[in-house]
Amino acid sequence: LLEVDGGTLLATAINDYTVEIPVSDAVEGGPIIAYQMDGAEMQVRDKGPLWIVYPYDDTPEYRSEVIYSRSIWQLDRIEVAG
Template identity: 75%
Template sequence: MLTHIAKTTLSLALALVLTVPVSAKDIPAPTGVPILTISGEIETTNDGDALVLDADTFAALGTVSIETSTIWTEGVNTFEGVSLKTLVDLVGAESGKLLASAINDYTVEIPVSDAVENGPIIAYRSNGEGMSVRDKGPLWIIYPYDQSADYRTEVIYSRSIWQLDRIEFVR
């Protein structure tokens, strides 16, 4: 049984670990429920040939936010998540495409070249709240639609997959 001081110390240590972005060599196997499985031609793995992330490990990759309107929501919303560029860099993908798949097996193809600074994110929060499956979660690829007309095209909208649970990198 942990004492109050031990619990507080453990909580503080965990909070510190989860607020510092992890590097490719530091990604542990998930201890919680996996929310994203990444496979294919990747350099970083933690579960056989795949990189499996639970919610805490995913958030520890580094959170960014986008304020944008979408064609699926009302008004401007704030989305928080991991930059697609961060994820692509983490797994060592320099070219090719990623096949992003949803819980219902719907899959979209996204070129690795979409993963740019201040570009799309894999959102796990909308307006400060976690996203349920009913609300397009737990993960949704969001582009900064209001940033440029280039992000407001049918092609980009088709890449904005929600209920994302796996990504496969192919060359």
């Protein structure tokens, strides 16, 4: 878990697509940064090497367009913003 009080995370993909993710989303049982799918490392052509994935199937609150838009694939970097 993050040791940051409040603020926003800026997640940027390799194509410079950027999304804002509230730090409050970084909770136990919340999103993960996936690097494997079905036991194999994800390649760029398969939305890898990293992908922010929320537990959509386990938590109905995560089934929204806002959350889906935060599920950035081909993740390159995450920065802490104000």
